Amino acid sequence: MRSVLVDTTIFEATGLTKQYGIAFALQDINMIVRAGDIYGFVGENGAGKTTLMKIIGGLVHPTSGKISLFGKDDKNQLDLVRRQIGFLIERPALYPHLTAEENLIFYCQIYGINDPNRITDVLQAVNLTNVGKKKISDFSLGMRQRLGLAVALLNDPKFLVLDEPINGLDPSGIVEVRKILEYLANEKKVSILISSHILSELQLLATKFGFIHKGRLIKEISADELLKSAEKQICIRTPDPEVTAQILKDELQIEYITISETEEIQIPKENADLEKVMSVLLQRGIQIQGINLSTPNLENYYMDLIGGSNS
Missing domain, CATH: 3.40.50.300 (P-loop containing nucleotide triphosphate hydrolases)
Structure with missing residues (x-):
């Protein structure tokens, strides 16, 4: 060697x-x-x-x-x-x-x-x-x-x-x-x-x-x-992301929630507790199609870079 x-x-x-x-x-x-x-x-x-x-x-x-x-x-x-x-x-x-x-x-x-x-x-x-x-x-x-x-x-x-x-x-x-x-x-x-x-x-x-x-x-x-470079996010998929996002904002006083182009709800991990989010969704009878904790993503990083570059 x-x-x-x-x-x-x-x-x-x-x-x-x-x-x-x-x-x-x-x-x-x-x-x-x-x-x-x-x-x-x-x-x-x-x-x-x-x-x-x-x-x-x-x-x-x-x-x-x-x-x-x-x-x-x-x-x-x-x-x-x-x-x-x-x-x-x-x-x-x-x-x-x-x-x-x-x-x-x-x-x-x-x-x-x-x-x-x-x-x-x-x-x-x-x-x-x-x-x-x-x-x-x-x-x-x-x-x-x-x-x-x-x-x-x-x-x-x-x-x-x-x-x-x-x-x-x-x-x-x-x-x-x-x-x-x-x-x-x-x-x-x-x-x-x-x-x-x-x-x-x-x-x-x-x-x-x-x-x-x-x-x-x-x-x-x-x-x-x-x-x-990027914070972890709680990512949630539901049939009606806009309604679900508003419920989470109201119930948990979360200010920063985004909905991606693929209609995935994204919440910075530091702004919410995963167990509390799950609890609210279950109490309000929201159908959960998927929920996970994301890590920084190379594809997202690249798209953000070229989106901000001179094109």
């Missing part, structure tokens, strides 16, 4: 800008991924996430600004240190008429990897040791994504760059990929930059978040800061 200094900078962007004609894909991005980070990259389609990842991989060149990888920023040095990075950008490039092992043999030849045990190791890491001679054309989407991750792991990377690795997976496939990434981060000390539209899943995995909107990085926040 490799040991990596906690304060080591794995990736840094300084004033990074990518322009196509008059349109900006990225504008003045300043961003750091440090050793040990699982950096969740959050943004809408077209926000610039994939462009930045392609710049890290050398597939796209910035218009201005610069990047460094493992402290290196010279072009020749960047080409060398990219060998320490595993990439899964968009869909994995796999040969459908070959088996998993044959695909990995091909990529070993491309990367100049001669270790005969490496293919077995990466198949084991992504739980694909039992696929035998099955062709890729017969793989499920989840199996293809895991094989794509195996390709990204062939060079034993210190840094993984993953663009939507759980896109299109069923719930069990999503959980499986999350467990693989947690193992790589916690046991193998691999730093990870990952984007996903499934923000609830990203919140379970990431230790740090960067929010990009229309090519601009508008906020960075740690997972701990996210949890402290």
